Amino acid sequence: MTCLQHQQHAFTDFHPLDREGLCVFSRRNMLKASFAGLGGLSLPGLQQLRAAASQAGQPMGQKSVILLWMTGGPSHIDTWDPKPERPLNNRGPFKTIKTKVPGISICEHLPKQAAMMDRFTLIRSVDPSISSHQPNQVMQTGHRDAAPRTKSNGHMFPAIGSIIARHRDNGRLDIPHYVTFPKHDSHVAWGGYLGKKYDPFDGNKAAELPQYDLLGKPLGKTSKANLFDLAAGLNHERLLDRHTLRQDLDCLQRRLDQNSSLSALDAYQQQAYDLVLGGRAKQAFDLSEEPEATRERYGDHLWCQQALLARRLVEAGVSFVTLDLSYHTASGTWDNHGIPGGVYGGISKGLKPLLPLFDHLHTTLVSDLEDRGLLDDTLVIAMGEFGRTPKMGTQNSEDGRDHWPVVMSMSLAGGGFRHGQVIGASTNDGSEIAERPVTPGDLAATIYHHMDVPLDTQYLDHQGRPRYAVQENGKPLSELI
Structure with a gap:
């Protein structure tokens, strides 16, 4: 089903005489804030809030997806697919623990997830072939050709989040559909063929968050999060004068370099306008709105605060x-090569410190969603680009593991699915898929099924040719449904 759109009145569901959210006082400063504050007019991320049209007759639901992106590719053997009977060089340095579900064991450094395993599904037979990083595309798009390192058009395949944003767009402009918290642009997938308007909203620019250096050391300061702040002097009534605002924005546009990233500027004028006046997005990104007990429950680490923001969003x-769980801007903190003198750390020094932190934010998020009655409508996915080599000691390391785009594991929770199970299996040494291969297309189809996106959804590439959102004859995982 091709996603068709139609224009809607820009002030649908908008109450212009009610002062709520941000109050603005000067059109001139609003224009200046377009770059430093609003951003929806030219700032990457905010300018792609939503398209100004909605799909004809498409109902809106409240279903959602939170992707915990373990940037760099976590070792499957040292997390969710342990091999305790194998030699040390294969099994790794960690012990295993039993979980709440009989017959399922996982890494000893994931005790909280073990205690809640009835709420999770582990997939141990994911096929990540072709997947790489910098950029991280295949698993976030569900498309094998989304590999810019080997395909000239690899960067053009839209993120699953972008497909959903296009499908779910109902013309409401005061909250974005697809939000990421990227450490680097290459860590997340973008709108591609769908156009800039379906690129993700950069959540880091909208929330006050703790800052860390590239090695994960706290810097003792927070980001300023001034995306929604407008300079004093704006006049509320003049801002409501849409015609005058349009004239000023047209003047601004003529002074801009008309490259592809700004070609849709007109389409975002009303979006940015409604975003500022509505105040809904600003409130969602404001962690000070949360009770202190909830903030303490999540913890003050950057990734934990982003997990809390994901729930609020x-x-x-x-x-x-999408939460980009990485400290550094290169290939990712989970890229545990263990190269001597490098920043990638092996299994003991690199992966081990990450697991208790991840275990806490992962289970806290799932528990919080459940407590608030949101878990059945929210699918929580944790994964990276690929698995890691069955044997340790690659690249002259003591216990590092190299990339292994042959098999990987991932975790699912929520979404109203059946959980407390393991899908698929790898071989005894974790080197290959032994049974029930799960492709990126299957993953995409499962997510679209959850989000009520038709599996035959198509979009057009730059040559006007239709392309299917679901590839490789992908099918929703029957074990979950």
């Missing part, structure tokens, strides 16, 4: 949120 109506 889906609660406010965001459809897809």
